[in-house]
Amino acid sequence: MRLPLAPGCTLFALRLPGGTPAASSSPLDHFALRPPPAQPVVVAPAVQPVVVAPPVQPVVVPPLLRLLLRSLHREKGKTRQARPRSAGTAGNKNKQTAREASSPAGNETGSTTVEDLPADVLACALRRLDGPSLAAASCATAGLRALASDPDTWRALCLAQWPxxxxxxxxxxxxxxxxxxxxxxxxxxxxxxxxxxxxxxxxxxxxxxxxxxxxxxxxxxxxxxxxxxxxxxxxxxxxxxxxxxxxxxxxxxxxxxxxxxxxxxxxxxxxxxxxxxxxxxxxxxxxxxxxxxxxxxxxxxxxxxxxxxxxxxxxxxxxxxxxxxxxxxxxxxxxxxxxxxxxxxxxxxxxxxxxxxxxxxxxxxxxxxxxxxxxxxxxxKESKARREVLVDLCCSAVSAVAVLSFLASVVLR
Structure with a gap:
């Protein structure tokens, strides 16, 4: 007789202490179903949401700010050169230069600007500007202000404007x-x-x-x-x-x-x-x-x-x-x-x-x-003319009243 078993189940017989199977009216009483071994439960980790970072926008430095940063960078360089140098100062300066070169601002200040041109070339270019443009250029940096304050430049500009x-x-x-x-x-x-x-x-x-x-x-x-x-x-x-x-x-x-x-x-x-x-x-x-x-x-x-x-x-x-x-x-x-x-x-x-x-x-x-x-x-003028007309009418009326009064006095005598 075949007994249908579930997959993974095992049959074993129950024996009495005497070693013989226990008497039972049913042959199935001598067997018991052994459940399959418990399988370990594997818990899947929670799915983390994927966060997409926005694209990094490039930093745009205005030209005027770029010139100001350039001027500040030069002033800092002059200050560092004025300080006494030591063995450890050179290494720190190299590290600082590397950090400035790696930063966006350092890249902008390290680029070539109009102040890198010779002073004679800048002065010649400023002489070709009109008055308002020359005044606006003098407000950009201290170097351009010094060049734009040249009396000869303004004298030539005034003579060209007003001979x-x-x-x-x-x-x-x-x-x-x-x-x-x-x-x-x-x-x-x-x-x-x-x-x-x-x-x-x-x-x-x-x-x-x-x-x-x-x-x-x-x-x-x-x-x-x-x-x-x-x-x-x-x-x-x-x-x-x-x-x-x-x-x-x-x-x-x-x-x-x-x-x-x-x-x-x-x-x-x-x-x-x-x-x-x-x-x-x-x-x-x-x-x-x-x-x-x-x-x-x-x-x-x-x-x-x-x-x-x-x-x-x-x-x-x-x-x-x-x-x-x-x-x-x-x-x-x-x-x-x-x-x-x-x-x-x-x-x-x-x-x-x-x-x-x-x-x-x-x-x-x-x-x-x-x-x-x-x-x-x-x-x-119109208001003054109207006032004069009113004054003339009043004077004429007074004169007429005086003449009539005189005539009445003469007639009634």
Whole structure:
């Protein structure tokens, strides 16, 4: 008889102590099933999640920061060279150099920069920049600042921008009190109108005893007229008379053939030779182009508004004769009256000491302020005219009442 067994089971017989199998009614009672041996339980380790690291982004160092790091690296190198060296210092320096070379910042500071060029080459390159670019380059590093502060560089830049500075019998830039860099910083940007009213009301303000006007007229960017005019301002006649400076007199016109008045540009720099300060009182571009009502000549106006007054430079062009007949500077107050020499000097001194404004839109700002000044002056004139009409009506009414009263008194007698 076959007994079905589970896989891995073993049959064995049960014997009595006497050695014979125990009596049983069933033959299966003499056998027992032996379970299979227990297998060891193997526990699988927990699966750890795989974390993918993000890619490392390269460190981008701006050029200006790179130049600063380069300068700091050089300063550190000079400091280390100044210290006394020993046997152990060389090894530490090599380790430090290796660490700097392995770091990103060390790679950037170790690269070649513009300061690695010879000083003569850098100075030649700086001379080819314009004024704003040269001023921006001087703010990069101490080395570039030292090269950009060269007086000869700024003198050449000022002469290229304003040729009239070298037409004076004694060169304006040759004075020890006038720094070329300071002159460019004063004359290139536009004067601000914020500090002029407060400063102009100061009675103890120092007034210039002499003014030098550097006048340059350009046509399509090329200079066609340059002249420097010296004006003495210490006399009582000048202080009490209306302010006016003539660079070109109508008796001695300047030839200027085939020019378009609308394309003219003007720079009028007023310099105080005693203090060395300057201010440009021209809007550079024309704010108005008119026709003279009698002669028919073209009047090109350049103006800035300072302290509630208008500094207006007028270029009178005769297209038929092909010449500049007159170039003059005048000052008007808010009512349209000519300002005196003393009032004009106070406004000029306040503008020289005040802040400046730069930017490409300053020409449009000067044109806007000029239009506001003209409209305000027109409104003042209309209001004054209405007041005068009311006063005339009142005077006429009083006169009529007096005449009627006199006639009534004569009739009723």
């Amino acid at each position: 009239s500075l070298d037409t004076h019998q004694h060169s304006i830039l040759g004075s020890a009190a006038i720094s070329p860099q300071r002159l460019f910083a004063d004359a290139f940007p536009f004067p601000s109108d914020d500090a002029a009213p407060a400063a102009s009301s100061d009675s103890d303000q120092h007034l210039p005893g002499e003014l030098i006007s550097a006048v340059d007229v350009y046509h399509k960017g090329a200079p066609i007229f340059s002249r420097a005019v010296e004006t003495s301002t210490s006399s009582s006649w000048f202080l009490t008379s209306p302010f006016r400076v003539d660079a070109v007199d109508c008796k001695n016109p300047v030839p200027a053939a085939s020019i378009s008045p609308a394309e003219l540009e003007l720079s009028w720099i007023v310099v105080d030779p005693r203090s060395g300060r300057a201010v440009n009182v021209s809007s550079r571009r024309a704010v108005a182009v008119d026709r003279h009502w009698y002669t028919g000549e073209t009047l090109v106006r350049f103006a800035v508004v300072l302290g509630g007054c208008k500094f207006e430079a007028t270029v009178t062009c005769s297209e038929e004769a092909g010449c500049l007949r007159e170039v003059s500077l005048t000052v008007e107050d808010a009512d349209g009256a000519a300002a005196s020499g003393e009032c004009s000097l106070r406004l000029l001194a306040a503008a020289m000491a005040g802040p400046r404004k730069g930017g490409e839109k300053e020409g449009e700002e000067a044109k806007r302020r000029y239009d506001e000044f003209v409209s305000s002056k027109r409104g003042r």
